[in-house]
Amino acid sequence: MNPISIVGAGPGATDLLTIRALDRIKNAEVLVWTDSLISPEIASLTSKTCEKFPTSSLTLEQIVSLLIKNASQGKKVVRLHDGDPCLYGAISEQICKLAEQGLEVEVIPGISAYQATAAQLKKELTIPDIVQTIVLSRAGGRTGIPEKEELEKLARIQASLCLYLSARHVEDVQSTLLKYYPEETAVAIGHRVTWKDEWLKIVPLKEMVSTTRKQGFFRTTLYIISPALNAYGQRSKLYYDGHKHLFRKQ
Template structure:
């Protein structure tokens, strides 16, 4: 059976690729990549003989036609997605259509923007006694959101809330969040995190929209709303001398 590698490119920097992702890129005979969201330096990791097809102007049907055609020719095909393909990657419809043609896929994960943002800030998003849950979501926008997952319901939890694809609606997002989070809750705003033109800033929740407007943000932007972004002296019990576990007796 023919197989296509759906590869996560990570947040932007080429040195954040996994070893498996790098291997598939270096051995690819055909690269079909999301050029509007992925750094060109990652696409350049392929061989000089690799055929490259940018997809920013293509429809799903056109992309699928390319994938199917090249796979049926016996080519080693890589479908390169930004971030992690299993998160807002629109891969389920691709997998389904390829399966109908007898083409299998392998999925290679990539580092997501929320992970890269927390790392760049040198912050942990799960602090004992403060917050232990991370929620990944987005504002409704044109494609909508299931009723149970509306921002109001997610905000009630008070978790570390990571919002993708929401910069166009940031005023509405801020207004909703202020109902559930204190106005001084830190918000990390990350634009093209780990790219050469990265912009990253922490602002109070009540300045979230203004900071976004001032920077002119409308795409490739992530928001992390979390009390964990404040300075804390809380510590985990894991390394406490009072904590017994399998490898250390109390």
Template sequence: MNPIAIVGAGPGALDLMTVRAQRRLKTADVLVWTDSLIPVQITTLVKDDCEKIQTSSLTLEEILLVLIQKHKEGKKIVRLHDGDPCLYGAISEQICRLNDEGIEVEIIPGVSAYQATAATLGFELTIPDLTQTIILSRADGRTGKPKKENLQKLASIQSSLCLYLSARHVEEVQSILINYYHVDTPVAIAHRITWPDEWVKIVPLSEMAKTSKEKKLIRTTLYIISPTLKIGNKRSKLYDPTHSHLFRPK
């Protein structure tokens, strides 16, 4: 069988792609890629004779027609998504349609923007006595969200909250968050993280919307709202000499 590979490009940097992802790109006959969200440098990994098809102006139906037709021609196809395709990748409908055509799909994960942002800033998002939970979500936006996952409920936990696809709604987001997090809670704003022109900054929650508007951020932007972004000396018990476990008994 010749499955279509749905590949996560990661946040943008070439060297943050997985080895498996790079292997699939280097052997692809056809690259169907999200050009509006992925740096063009990543497409340099494919063969010189690889056919490159941009999807920013295509509908889902048009993309699927391309994938199905190229598969019938016996081509090795990579459907390249930004970040991790299993997170806001809209891959479910692609997989279902391809499966209806008897086409197998291979999914290759990618590093997500929240991981790249935390690494770039040099912070851990789970700190003892502060939060041990990371929530990945987004503003309601045009497509909506289940009512049980409204932002008020998620914010009430006061954990590390990572918001994708929310820059266009940042004023509303801030007005909600400020009811649950202290106004001085650090917010990491990351735009095109790991791209050559990346911009990332930590600001107080009270300046989240103002900063976003000043930078004219409307897309490819991630927000991390977390008490862990304050520098402190919280120590995990894992390496505490007074703490025993399976590999370090008393």
């Protein structure tokens, strides 16, 4: 039996798929896809005969039973997730249920929204002497996050903070962040980054809420809060002439 392919669709642009992801999508006989977050162009890369199931209105049990039914019939089944499946993809619960039925999976990575956003902005998120840590997280909201990871705690370190799934709670996010980051700190707001209708802008932290609400963003929106977005001209030690290392000796 073919393993079920859990495939990362990347942020939206079809040419940001990996070659392996494109291969699995093109050869899929059944595509179970996260239609609420994946651009339709990606889902249309399948063959004409591929049977497609959007998952936005399905429960975990319904999704898993679709996967099991079709994989058990020997079909090539792709479970397509937006971005990278290992980030907020809820793949762990799917893999566990499939394993209980003796079904194998492969996981194919994708470019995550934070990577696509930084690239579109032509920005590095780790600038020497300014910020060397990236935090990927989300606002608590209805589903909550563990207490030890509350935004309040993450904000204290002033890292490059990438917030997924947070537009609905942007008022709480901004007021928490303002306790720790200066109000002029750059915030990138990316909506449908790399889609044909992408909207992407850097605003001061104090305008995070007003900009989000003015644009009417609730879904498919990513924030990057980072002192790195405004940095200019810092030099790394790695390429500094006085810094000798294994590959560049005296």
